[in-house]
Amino acid sequence: MDIAVCVKTNPDLQLMRVKDRAPVLEAVPFKVGDLDKNALEAALLLRDAAGDGRVVAVTVSEGDRKIRETMKEALAIGADEAVIVSDPALDQSDQAGVALALAGAIGKAGPFDLVLFGEGSTDGYSGQVPSRVAELLGLPEIGYARSLQSTGAVLRAERSMGESIETLETALPAAVTVVSEINEPRIPSLMNIMKAGKKPVVEYALGDLALDAAAVAPRRAVRSNLAEEQSRKHVLFDGEPAAQAEALINALVAEGVLGR
Amino acid sequence: MEKVECIVVGGGLAGLVAAYGLAREGVEVMVLERGNYAGAKNVTGGRLYMRPLRRIYPELWDDMPFERPVARELITMLGDGAATTVELASERLSGPSPQSYTIQRAKLDQWLADKATAAGAMVVTDMKADELLRDGERVIGVRAGGDEVGAEVTIIAEGVLGLLSGGAGLREQPRAADHAVGFKEIIELPPGVIEDRWRLNEGEGAAQLFMGDVTRGMTGGGFLYTNRASIALGVVVSMEQMRTRSDELESWELLDAFKEAAQIKPLVRGGELAEYSAHAVFEGGIDKLPRSYGAGYLLAGEAAGFALNALVTVRGMDLAIASGWAAARAALAARAAGDSSAAALAVYERFLRETFVMRAMEAGRGVPRAIENRRLFSEYPGAVARLLEGFFAVDDESSATLVRTSLRGARREFLKIDTLKDLWSLRKV
Ligand SMILES: Cc1cc2nc3c(=O)[nH]c(=O)nc-3n(C[C@H](O)[C@H](O)[C@H](O)COP(=O)(O)OP(=O)(O)OC[C@H]3O[C@@H](n4cnc5c(N)ncnc54)[C@H](O)[C@@H]3O)c2cc1C
Numbered sequence: 001m002d003i004a005v006c007v008k009t010n011p012d013l014q015l016m017r018v019k020d021r022a023p024v025l026e027a028v029p030f031k032v033g034d035l036d037k038n039a040l041e042a043a044l045l046l047r048d049a050a051g052d053g054r055v056v057a058v059t060v061s062e063g064d065r066k067i068r069e070t071m072k073e074a075l076a077i078g079a080d081e082a083v084i085v086s087d088p089a090l091d092q093s094d095q096a097g098v099a100l101a102l103a104g105a106i107g108k109a110g111p112f113d114l115v116l117f118g119e120g121s122t123d124g125y126s127g128q129v130p131s132r133v134a135e136l137l138g139l140p141e142i143g144y145a146r147s148l149q150s151t152g153a154v155l156r157a158e159r160s161m162g163e164s165i166e167t168l169e170t171a172l173p174a175a176v177t178v179v180s181e182i183n184e185p186r187i188p189s190l191m192n193i194m195k196a197g198k199k200p201v202v203e204y205a206l207g208d209l210a211l212d213a214a215a216v217a218p219r220r221a222v223r224s225n226l227a228e229e230q231s232r233k234h235v236l237f238d239g240e241p242a243a244q245a246e247a248l249i250n251a252l253v254a255e256g257v258l259g260r
Numbered sequence: 261m262e263k264v265e266c267i268v269v270g271g272g273l274a275g276l277v278a279a280y281g282l283a284r285e286g287v288e289v290m291v292l293e294r295g296n297y298a299g300a301k302n303v304t305g306g307r308l309y310m311r312p313l314r315r316i317y318p319e320l321w322d323d324m325p326f327e328r329p330v331a332r333e334l335i336t337m338l339g340d341g342a343a344t345t346v347e348l349a350s351e352r353l354s355g356p357s358p359q360s361y362t363i364q365r366a367k368l369d370q371w372l373a374d375k376a377t378a379a380g381a382m383v384v385t386d387m388k389a390d391e392l393l394r395d396g397e398r399v400i401g402v403r404a405g406g407d408e409v410g411a412e413v414t415i416i417a418e419g420v421l422g423l424l425s426g427g428a429g430l431r432e433q434p435r436a437a438d439h440a441v442g443f444k445e446i447i448e449l450p451p452g453v454i455e456d457r458w459r460l461n462e463g464e465g466a467a468q469l470f471m472g473d474v475t476r477g478m479t480g481g482g483f484l485y486t487n488r489a490s491i492a493l494g495v496v497v498s499m500e501q502m503r504t505r506s507d508e509l510e511s512w513e514l515l516d517a518f519k520e521a522a523q524i525k526p527l528v529r530g531g532e533l534a535e536y537s538a539h540a541v542f543e544g545g546i547d548k549l550p551r552s553y554g555a556g557y558l559l560a561g562e563a564a565g566f567a568l569n570a571l572v573t574v575r576g577m578d579l580a581i582a583s584g585w586a587a588a589r590a591a592l593a594a595r596a597a598g599d600s601s602a603a604a605l606a607v608y609e610r611f612l613r614e615t616f617v618m619r620a621m622e623a624g625r626g627v628p629r630a631i632e633n634r635r636l637f638s639e640y641p642g643a644v645a646r647l648l649e650g651f652f653a654v655d656d657e658s659s660a661t662l663v664r665t666s667l668r669g670a671r672r673e674f675l676k677i678d679t680l681k682d683l684w685s686l687r688k689v
Contacts, residue, residue: 015296017534019448027366029297069377190407191262193384194290 001050001150003043004112005079006058006102006133007036009070010123021226030070035118037077037185039178043116044078044186046150054080056109060101062091068201075196076188082199083109087206089213097216099132104209106137109202114155115175119144127177134175141175142168146182264288264382266591267402267411269389269424271298274561274580274587275417276372276383281317281588283381287595290411291373291381292404294388299369302419303444303539306485306492307467308368309360309578312616316585320375325367327487328465329358332458336523338472339642342649343523345468354464362465362485362492363577364446389418392428392557397602399428399557413591413600417560417584420540422550425563431550436499438544440480440569443515444494446487447531454486457527468527469573472641474518476509477634478502482518483573484527490534491527493519496541496574512538541576543569546621552583552612553590553605560587566617568624579617586611633682640682 011028018024032040043055057074061067063086071082085101093101106115115137117130134141145157156169157176188196206212237247252258266282268275271293282289295301307330314321331354336345353359373383391403392414401410416425421434449457458466470482480497495515502511518524542548542562549565552558560566560583567576590608594600612618 012296015300019532019534027299027364027370029370066374187405190292190384190387190405190409193387194262194264194382194409197382 001047001053001114001152002110002112003047003053003055003114003116004058004083004106004110005036005039005043005055005074005116006106006129007040007071007074007118008033008121008123009059009061009067010121013122030066032070032073032077033118033122035120035122035178035180036074037118038180038182039116039118040074040077040079041183041185042145042148042178043114045183046114046148050150050152053113056081056083056112058083058085058102058105058109060085060090060093060098060105062086063088071201072193072196073188075199075201076193077186078188078192080199081109082201084201084203085206085209086203087213087216089206089216092218093216094218094220095126095128095132096219099129099136100211100216101206101209102129103133103136104211105204106133108204108209111173113172114150115139115173117175117177119177119179130175130177137175139173139175140170141177142170143177145176145178148176148178148182261401261408261410263401263410263412264290265411265595266290266413266415267292267389267409268415268417269402270417270419270561270563271295271373271383271385272302272369272417272419272561272580273372273577274419274563274566274584275415276369276376277317277581277584278415278417278560278587278591279381279383280320280372280376280379281585282591283376283379285588285592286380287592289381290409291376291383292387292389292402293373293383293385295385297366297370297385298373298383299366300385302365302369303442303537304363304365304577305442305444305483305494305496305574306362306364306487307360307573308363309575311357311359313578313581314357316582316615323371324361324363325371326361326363327485328362328460328463329354330360330362330467330485331358331464332460332466334458334466334468336468336470337641337644338470338474338521338523339638339640340645341522342642342645344641344644344648349459360467362467362487364487364492389424392416392424392430394428398555399430412556413594413605414557415560415584415587415591416557416563417580417587418563420542420562420567422559422563425550425559430554430557430559431563434540435544436503438542438548439499439540440496440543440574441499441502441511441538441540442494442496442574443512443538444492444536445515445519445533446490446492446535447528448490448534449528449531451489453530454489454491458486460486470518470524471637473521475514475637477638478505479634479637481637482524491531493524493528496569498543499540541569541574542567543574543627545627546625549621553602553608555602555605556600558587558590558605558608560584566621568620568627570624570627575620579620582615582617583612586615586617635682 009030047053057079085105120127142157144159147158149156237244266289268279268291271291279291333348389402389404393401426433465486468484474482475497478501482495485492552564561580566579589611594604
């Protein structure tokens with residue numbers, strides 16, 4: 001079974017600080033997204049259950065040389081090959097541009113029986129890219145799978161609907177996103193890390209995929225993604241508990257929060 | 261068993277420089293670093309003495325991510341509620357080839373890791389070496405993450421304490437008496453504020469060292485280094501003296517108290533705490549150095565005891581870098597000779613002697629004894645202040661008698677047989 005797993009590399013959030021409502025990225029290393037590791041693990045299990053095939057980790061990058069180092073993590077976890085679409089124009093891309101690049105790379109490196117994604121990225125978490133890629137490739141999509149099984153021609157996925165569990169089947173090829181409960185991603189052993197350095201890494205420029213900077217240019221601008229700041233009144237009441245409660249109620253009524 | 265030519269344990273300065281030196285000669289080398297990334301676990305004060313290093317891999321340092329070149333040196337003695345500061349600003353400190361730079365390890369180590377990687381080394385993070393593999397006397401590789409990997413030469417650059425090499429009996433287990441413990445905060449301040457507070461030209465930095473009350477008279481001191489947009493403020497204190505105190509004082513409380521001291525408060529005012537760390541540092545000196553090589557292995561950096569605690573400054577980073585360089589050269593020589601026996605790797609000692617590492621350790625020979633002397637940290641800082649206060653005092657007495665009183669004071673404070681002995685013991689520091 002040949003599987004493409006789309007992964008996004010992002011700053012290690014555990015090591016990131018926030019200062020003046022902005023992330024401090026200085027000296028923060030990049031790593032493969034958390035949910036993407038679940039997708040990778042699912043792909044490895046399906047590949048091994050099928051007994052043959054390959055798992056290819058696909059990513060996009062604005063051309064930073066370090067992307068190759070970061071993608072070694074995916075190779076160490078067990079991907080057989082990495083594909084990187086690398087172009088400065090991708091630095092500004094939104095989900096539409098990224099999906100075009102991914103779909104192009106998957107088309108070129110394929111064919112694949114299955115395209116896997118995490119349900120969202122660790123940093124942006126828009127969850128849009130999988131559906132966009134599925135659409136571009138003309139694949140049926142199953143979102144939020146918590147288990148996956150393949151019989152070769154048919155893929156069965158379960159997903160949690162809150163009250164119930166939905167079981168879906170699709171013919172292959174297909175696109176699937178997974179949730180974190182699906183598995184526990186393996187931690188690469190030293191031996192696999194050593195082997196990762198020798199696995200093939202293919203790099204495409206946008207031109208190789210019949211795309212250009214204009215095609216992946218952002219179509220919308222993010223003005224702000226900050227939570228709204230709420231100012232607090234910082235009123236403190238002293239005195240006996242009963243008096244404090246009375247004062248609090250009066251204050252809330254005065255604010256119009258409570259009616260009496 | 262999978263094999264590589266060289267394994268380096270520890271992605272600190274010593275290990276990364278060794279790996280760089282090997283990789284650039286085409287040696288297959290793998291660095292194992294237990295931290296999340298190179299530099300993640302490393303604590304330093306923050307000043308790297310660069311001058312002697314420039315000759316080592318001159319191509320390497322051009323784009324080193326330093327914070328500020330140190331253009332102003334200050335030593336502050338705290339005692340008796342007073343602070344006396346000696347200050348030096350000199351063109352010879354900074355100039356075109358500055359003597360030292362303030363640095364931050366998270367950045368410096370990652371940068372070095374990138375250099376080593378670009379040269380062809382494999383830097384594996386999140387990977388602790390659990391055990392050294394032995395074949396009799398010989399070190400033949402490591403066990404890490406459940407796997408065993410063999411190597412012709414293993415460079416052990418695990419830093420202070422040397423738990424891995426100690427566990428394998430390559431060196432003695434660490435003793436509190438040979439170590440100090442350091443606590444450090446990174447406090448963010450805008451660059452302009454830093455330049456105003458320490459009267460610096462734009463981009464220049466200051467190093468301020470403190471002795472006396474900061475360690476309550478124990479051996480050690482305080483340090484303050486200016487980064488680009490933060491300061492590193494810390495305290496280093498003798499582990500043994502801390503351990504054998506009869507009161508309840510915890511070593512980290514020294515830093516809290518230091519920050520609150522009247523003379524320090526204005527220096528950190530308005531700053532925002534960004535980072536806190538603690539670490540041991542070796543101060544046993546040349547007499548306590550372990551043997552730095554043996555069949556199949558070399559010890560480099562602080563794992564080999566290369567660190568100096570001279571009164572109030574700690575030096576270890578430049579020694580780590582230079583010994584990493586020497587270790588790479590020794591491993592290359594062994595490779596060329598096709599022999600990694602202890603006899604073949606003994607060239608390491610020669611390379612170390614050729615660099616400033618052994619000269620610096622030699623020059624610091626008397627330091628451990630000298631700084632055990634508590635008078636340096638308890639009596640003198642206060643005495644210096646009292647002496648100067650005498651000069652500055654204005655009261656009823658005529659100025660003539662005032663000078664005489666001060667001189668009498670000076671005689672009382674300093675012209676003691678102990679003082680002369682102390683001065684003598686410090687001549688080498
Ligand atoms: C508070 C303080 C202030 C200091 N101030 C200064 C100063 O201003 N200037 C100066 O020059 N020096 C200073 N020093 C000393 C200096 O920081 C050290 O001597 C220097 O960092 C030693 O470098 P190293 O490469 O030998 O070890 P380290 O930098 O400690 O690196 C060792 C590395 O090995 C890794 N490691 C350890 N064990 C394992 C294992 N089993 N498996 C995998 N990885 C492992 C660690 O995670 C670490 O990354 C200071 C030290 C302290 C504590």
